[in-house]
Amino acid sequence: MKFGLVLKELHRSENELAHHLLVISERHKVDHEIYHLARDLSRWSQQHVRDIAALAGNYGENLDPEPRSEAGLMETLREKGSEMVGRRPETGMLLLRDLREVYLQACGVSADWELLAQAAQGMKDQDLLGLAEKCHPQTIRQMKWANGKLKESATQVLVS
Amino acid sequence: MAQIDRIAEPWGTRTPYGAGNEWPVRVDTHLAEGVAPEDVDAWVQTASLLHSNGDAMDIAVKDNRIVGVRGRAVDRVNHGRLGPKDLYGWQANASPDRLTKPLIREGGKLVETDWDTAMQRVVDRSKALLAEQGPSAIGFYTTGQLFAEEYYTLGTIAHGGIGTNHVDGNTRLCTATAAEALKESFGCDGQPGSYTDVDHADVIALYGHNVAETQTVLWTRMLDRLAGPNPPSIICVDPRLTPVAKAATVHLAPRPGTNVALMNGILHEIISNGWVDQEYIQAHTVGFSELEKEVKNYPPAVVAEICGVPAEQISEAASIIGHAKRLLSTVLQGFYQSNQGTAAAVQVNNINIIRGMLGKPGCGILQMNGQPTAENTRECGADGDLAAFRNWSNDAHVKDLARVWNIDPMSIPHYSPPTHVMQMMRYAEDGSIRMLWVSGTNPAVSLPELARVRSILKQERLFLVVQDIFLSETAQLADVVLPAATWGEKTGTFTNVDRTVHLSEKAVDPPGEARPDLDIFIDYAHRMGLKDKDGQPLIKWHDPESAFEAWKECSRGRPCDYTGITYGKLRGGSGIQWPCNEENPEGTERIYADGKFWAHPEYCETYGRDLITGAPVDPSEYKALNPEGKAIIKAAEYVPPHELPSQDFPLQLITGRTLYQFHTRTKTGRAPELQAAAPDVWVELSADDAGSYGIAEGDLAEVETPRGSVRARVRISGIRNGVLFLPFHYGYWDTDGGHQPDGAGRAANELTITDWDAASKQPIFKTAAARITRISAGDGPSPAPTTTASAPAGGFPDEARTKGITSALADEAGGTEGGAR
Structure with a gap:
């Protein structure tokens, strides 16, 4: 059965999203809503990683329950860097690029959850379906957040 | 008629009533020393501008001076009663340090000038920025203390004339x-x-x-x-x-x-x-x-x-x-x-x-609401929303507003939500907002993380216009200062939290060359040459009543429908609750009856x-x-605060208000009875925490967060263990620092975090991790009021309890006497 691949891919993509949200949080520390919200939303993906890993054993997959961690030094460096360049207009373009990336990543994760939910229905697997029903709506909220911030920020960055 | 110290007894004498009965009338009056009611030349109708309740009152005028106030017995909101801030706060109008002439920055200093020069400077900069960058370079930050007519004019100028969506009010912080x-x-x-x-x-x-x-x-x-x-x-x-x-x-x-x-x-x-x-x-x-x-x-x-x-x-x-x-x-x-x-x-x-x-x-x-005219900031579009509760993401609404203003719908910025003030500060920080016009508010004390706010407002590249009645902390940083008239010196309407609209009439002339905010905004619109699509002036009104009539038309058919209200109808009687229109000619007491939304x-x-x-x-x-x-019905999961207590900062700081002061004390700090009742900053902590830290009532302590520190005298109060409280009113205008700390910090917002609610964009003032250290012993209890939430927890010397200075005696009259007016 190819289902293990779906789980592995979802585990990977949620881990990536969690990590990237943390990275943009640090990189845009002076954009306070991005800083705080990206951290909050990263926690959702981190929890998804744990939840996926907890079920993976039932399908013969051994997935790490610990979300990919952050190196402390890099974090501080990025935050300091953010504060130093925060008064320059170019940071706006970087923000748009990062939000666009989060949006696309979250879309990918969302598609992965759809694959998993379809498989779960085919296998009549309630546990798996329950997991998708719990996690997928949060992925969609992450997507909408990134998209909303992108729209909200774009005009000022692009026409100023 | 009885006399009562309304500092010691802020709520006055009880007039008990039962469920379903009418609240009895009690008329509260306070006149300047030596003035008797029969000496008063005129009683001029208004409502309170020093809190959000909307208490109706009359201003006593003698020899073109305000000499006191009296609650309006006929009004549905207060049935004649007034609060301490109403009874004493009016004295600030006549403060000798009112701004009376425009100021401009020359060689790093603010110097007096005339209106033409000051306005020309604002107009020249506006036009240059529009030509160079466009509307995204200009932001407007207003208040919750102007009048509906003024907000509507400002909103029309910003949204319909300049075309910027960088418009907000300090209502962002309160409401x-x-x-x-x-x-x-x-x-x-x-x-x-x-x-x-x-x-x-x-x-x-x-x-x-x-x-x-x-x-x-x-x-x-x-x-x-x-x-x-x-x-x-x-x-x-x-x-x-x-x-x-x-x-x-x-x-x-x-x-x-x-x-x-x-x-x-x-x-x-x-x-x-x-x-x-x-x-x-x-x-x-x-x-x-x-x-x-x-x-x-x-x-x-x-x-x-x-x-x-x-x-x-x-x-x-x-x-x-x-x-x-x-x-x-x-x-x-x-x-x-x-x-x-x-x-x-x-x-x-x-x-x-x-x-x-x-x-x-x-x-x-x-x-x-937190402020007297916050509802109007919201409904007139001065908080960035489109006027009269129109929906910026509904094209039909934008088109309809464009019809009212006779402009092209594309001229109204509606491609994204309005820019809230914290985001405007960020744009000023990254250099993309280059002109900020602040009217009637004091961000250099009221916004979170003041060191950051000051560093943004001080930037050379930011052109800061401040329109105010005093040289506030923010005004001291301005490039142009425009002296404004205030309550009692201009006419307009405002609306309280339960939708009651009151008329506030001009009682006396403003000092010196100070002008009503409405006149300043209209003057700017004309000097900028803002036009509708037929080449006619965008702002087609010229005084408060014509502005009100224009606003009424804008509100027609919307939830906040004012079309049934006139200045005439508001004169003499009670305030009126919107919606007031043909179907509800006397206004509407409760909305959403019968489950209709x-x-x-x-x-x-x-x-x-x-x-x-x-x-x-x-x-x-x-x-x-x-x-x-x-x-x-919207559900929400609990999410912990972004800054939680830690080993270094084991406590939680909340900031707030006291009964006797308002906002950053620009007015209440200049009313002797109010200032004496709450003269300086204090910090509250519980008796248990005081014990653990070895701190006693009246001690000087330092409160720190990762963002700064404040020194304050300690009040041991009934607050929850693990929580510190600081009042946010106290800034620097009455200290040697002028606009910033001279030594130890005094403003609570030195400590607060830059973070806001993602949905309302309201800054978070009540969850910061903090610590407290005792600095020295005090020579008596802290200056915190004892009549309020800051009441002392334990034994306390009677002579140190809050009471009024001699001029604090006010009159109270029961229903029948009060009905005499």
Whole structure:
């Protein structure tokens, strides 16, 4: 059965999203809503990683329950860097690029959850379906957040 | 007529009344020393501008000077009563340090100039920036203390003339969450309740709302119910031992930042016990099943752990609320300025909605305002929303507004939500906002993380215009200062939280060359040459009454319909509640009667936001969820605050208000009786914490957060363990520092975090991790008032208790005498 691949891919993509949200949080520390919200939303993906890993054993997959961690030094460096360049207009373009990336990543994760939910229905697997029903709506909220911030920020960055 | 010290007794003498009866009249008066009522040349009608209650009063005028005030017995809001800030605050108008001439910055210094020169400088810079960068370079930041006519003019200039969506009011700091919570639940701003609900309620639940200090006359009404037959039960949610908490049947003092968990716990009990109106839910709401599902995760035992409140207290409060026959719920800063403000305030709405308690006497919600004219900032578009609750993401609404203004719809920026003030500060920081026009507010003291705010406002590359009545901390940083007239010196209308519109008439001339804000805005529009699409001036009005008539037309057919109100109708009698139109010629006491809302997709003000992420809801999604425009029940999960106590900062800091001061004290700090009652900053902590830190009443202590430090004298109060409280009023205008600390910090906002609610964009002032250190012993008790939430916890010397200076005696007259006017 190819289902293990779906789980592995979802585990990977949620881990990536969690990590990237943390990275943009640090990189845009002076954009306070991005800083705080990206951290909050990263926690959702981190929890998804744990939840996926907890079920993976039932399908013969051994997935790490610990979300990919952050190196402390890099974090501080990025935050300091953010504060130093925060008064320059170019940071706006970087923000748009990062939000666009989060949006696309979250879309990918969302598609992965759809694959998993379809498989779960085919296998009549309630546990798996329950997991998708719990996690997928949060992925969609992450997507909408990134998209909303992108729209909200774009005009000022692009026409100023 | 009796005389009473209204500093020592802020709520005056009781006039008890029973459920369903009319609140008795009591007329409060205070005149300058040596002036008798018969000496007064004229009594000029107005309402209070020093808090948000909307107390109607008359200004006493003698020899073109304001010499006192008297409550208006005929008014529905206050039945003649006035609060201490009303009784004494008017004296600030005549302060010798009022701004009387425009100022411009020359060689680094502010120097006096004439209006032409000052306005030309503003216009030249505006035009240059528009040519070079466009409207995105210009931002407007106004207040909750101007008049409707002025906000409407400002909103029209910004949205319709300049074309910027960088428009906000300091209502963002006090009332943005009230507006957002109403929009989320009912699709539109607009207060479901009425103050008369106090007359009928059998349960009044106050959430983070220390009404005794913020709206003294509304609390007086509640006290009179409590003193009468069949008094209501009071539920109080507040980490401080406020006067409300002392009068409460149940007082819940949750850990700061955990309000959503607490509300979910209460809702859990209400739903699991079946204390809901299923018929109402079926007929008039959407979203109940999501709420049911969410609150299942919050049984009292779990909530007790999160909030640090006994589970039995949560159940008891829920049972009282659940058994209420007429439930009035009120909410203020304890919810709005805390973690998850909108989500928490929406859960209060949910309680009234699922109990079917809306639109009937005693059944109401008051999502309170912090400032006197905050409602107008919101409805006139000066908070960035489109005028008259039009929906920026509904093209038909934008088109309709363009019709009213006779401009091209494309000229109205509606491609994204309006820029809130914290984001404007960010744009000023990154250099993309290059001109900021601040009117009637003082961000250099009232915004969070002041060191950052000052560093932004001080930038050479930012052109800062400040329009004010005093040289505030912010004005000291300006490039151009425009001297404004204030309450009593200009005419206009304003609207309080229960939608009551009052007329405020000019009583005396403004000092020197100071001008009404309305005249300043209109002058700017004309000098800028702002035109409609036919080449006619965009601003087609020239004085308060013509501005009001224009605003009425803009409001026609919208929820806040003013078309049935005229200046003439407001003169002489009581204030009038909107909507007031052909169908409701005398106004509307309660909206949402019979479960009818303004939430239809084609009519609503907003499609809402995700309560956690703040992402705007897509129009098509809203239409699918709520095609018939019912009330929207929105659930929310608890999310911990972003800054939690740590080893270095083990306490939680909350900031707030005191009864005797308003905002950054520009007026109340210049009224001798008020200033004497609360002369300087203090810090509150509990007796247990004081013991652990070896701190005594009156000691000087330093409060620190990762952002700064403040020194203050200590008051040991009834506050929750682990929590510190600082009043936010005290800045630097009356210190050697001028606009910034000269040595130790004094302003609470040196310490607060730059963080805001994702849905309402209201900054969070009530969850910062902090520590406290004793610096030295004091020579007596701290300067904190003893009559209020800052009352001392233990034994206290009588002579140090708060009382008025000799001029604080005010008159009180009972119903029959008061009726003589």
